[in-house]
Amino acid sequence: FLCRAFAYDRVTKRCHWLSFNSLTNGVRKKQDHAFDLYEKKDYVRNCIIGKGADYKGTISVTKSGIQCQAWNSMIPHEHSFLPSSYRGKDLRENYCRNPRGEEGGPWCFTTSPEMRHEVCDIPLCSEVECMTCNGESYRGPMDHTETGKECQRWDLQRPHKHKFRPERYPDKGFDDNYCRNPDGKLRPWCYTLDPNTPWEFCAIKTCEESVMNSTEAAAETSTCIQGQGEGYRGTVSTIWSGIQCQRWDSQFPHQHNITPENFKCKDLRENYCRNPDGSESPWCFTTDPNIRIGYCSQIPKCDVSNEQDCYRGNGKTYMGNLSKTRFGLTCSTWDKNIEDLRRHIQIFREPDVSKLKKNYCRNPDDDFHGPWCYTDDPLVPWDYCPISRCEYLICFWHCQLCYTAIPCASTKHLRVVNGIPTQTNEGWVVSLTYRNKHICGGTLIKEEWVLTARQCFPSRYKDLKDYKAWLGVHNIKGKGEEKHKQVRNISQLVYGPAGSDLVLLKLSR
Incomplete structure (x- = not known):
């Protein structure tokens, strides 16, 4: 068998x-x-790795178009390459093979009396699809590293554990075990099946300069950032705190490999803020020897939304025209998926089809995470839409945290999202930071639990390793001496029930 x-x-x-x-x-x-x-x-592979000695596909025509002779046949050419003599080489039917691992790749005897044998025109997997720039948008079938090691599947954690789970990154093309570049390395790579080699780069052909994949070219902006700012081409050259950026072509005071030569498509001119590696926003190495990297979060976001592009409650009443998911996939029309939706919400009620127009984001099943839509991508059947909740106020009443959707009258209120420095008698307020930059406030309600706004953590699939909770601080910019400052990691998010705009953060050391 x-x-x-x-x-x-x-x-x-x-x-x-x-x-x-x-x-x-x-x-x-x-x-x-x-x-x-x-x-x-x-x-099932339609391309070859190396010399193609392991190729067991079904191509049966030579490069000049001649049909292959069956391996167990001696007509028109007698030979010694019998299936019984080359067990394990899969000499089935008349399929192209390379049983001896010879140069040139898979071949076969031909059905033409004038041509004894000829190689087959099977492409190298590394050349089926070329890569542009550093290969962030490469979606080709290469599944071996440059040293010939087979890649580990992205949806497995053996033999190497990793953070790149396909369900967390549906836009990164984590199909099967193909080489990809999800984190802005020099070129596509993969984890390997060798327990002693965690990962290696893959050898993939580079496209000619004239070829440019449309998904690779982010929308360019010069005065504001869209999305994560990968297309930002402005001239801001300081980080958010005012520290000057280091030139990209300089190795002082910080050595690095993110240079104009290595990242030719990323416009690493001068010392301007850029996002060459798919980080959360544009950044740069700094001229301060004690601060290696800083984010240029002072660059404003491009105004691409309006008041209608927010939702209240769980978004059941949202009637906007957005038709893309949070990962940029185009929504599929509701009428194509209505039967699946009916099965999804079962027999308790019929979906209100009058609200399910075209392919707009909606929330027909009262999902408490907000509007969503189906997609035509088989790997991501559906996903949430990047719509924010309409702004609510979270107020402090005499050192008691309350949540309200009603204005706080004349009572002084402090925003949880963004926020301002606290006074010394308000030290119970926690500063939540992302990569040492304050993003939200919170309240320590128990030794290891902090209460904050759901708006600060809109996605429950966030990678929390760069988020910290600062306790006992009075300056959210981290300036000055803080004798009572404690820094804790965030290990878990616990969202409130349906309709709630609160989230609990579990702290760890």
Whole structure:
């Protein structure tokens, strides 16, 4: 028995071994959400790694277009490459193979008496799709590193644990075990199946300069930032605190490899703030030897929203025209997905189709995370939309935290989002920071729990490693001596019930 694929039964949690795959003659594919099909890559891959010695695909035509002779046939050419003599090399039918791992790649004997054998025109996986810039938008099929190591699947945590889970980063192309560049490295890479080699770069062909993938080119702006600011091309050259930026082509006072030569498409001119690596916003190395990196958060966001692009409560009444998800995917029309929606909300009520116009973001099922939509991406069937809640006030009444959607009359109120420095008698207020920059206030309600606004953490899938809670401070900019300052990591988010705009943060050391 030769296993070419297996089907995983989600209900019984068992695997069924298969001697065939989706390319086997006579096999028909049928979608069934109760099963996941896994196929051995060597049998379904349409490109070759290295010399193609492991290629077991179904191409059976030579590079000049001649049909291949079957390996178990001696007509028109006699030969010694019998399937029984090369076990494990899969000399089936008349498929192109390279049983001896010779230069030139897979080949076959031909059905033409004039041409004994010829190589097949099977592309290298590294050249099926070229990469532009540093390959952030590369979505090709390369699944081996430059030293020939097979890549680890992105949805697995063995043999190497990592943070790049596909469900957390649906826009990064984490399909299967293909080489990708999700974090702005020099070029695409992957984790390997070698326990002693966590990751390596992949050898992928670079596109000619004239070729530019539209998804690679972020919308350029010069006075404000859109999204994460990857297209910012302005001339701001200080970080938020006023410290001057270090030139990108300089290695003093900080050494680095993010240079104009390594990141040719990122416009690393002078010492201007840029976002070459997909960080949260534009940044730079600083001229202060004690501060390596600083964010240029003083650059304003481009005004792309209006008052209608916010929602109240859980967004059930939202009727705006946004039709993209938080990861930039275009929404699918509701009429294409109405049956799935009916199954989703079951038999308790019928969705109000009068509100489900075109492909606009809506909340027909009272999801307390807000408006969402279906997509046409099979890897991301649906996702939430990047719509903020309409502004609410969170007020302090005589050192008691309260939440209200009603203006606080003449009582002095302090905003939780953004915020101002506290007085010394208000030290119970916690400063929540992202990469040492204050973003929100909060209240310590128990030894390891802080209460704050949900608006500060709109996504429950945030990577919390760069978020900290500062306790016992009176200056949110971190200036001056703070004798009682304590810094805690945030280990968990606990969102309030439906309709609530509060979130609990669990602290850890």
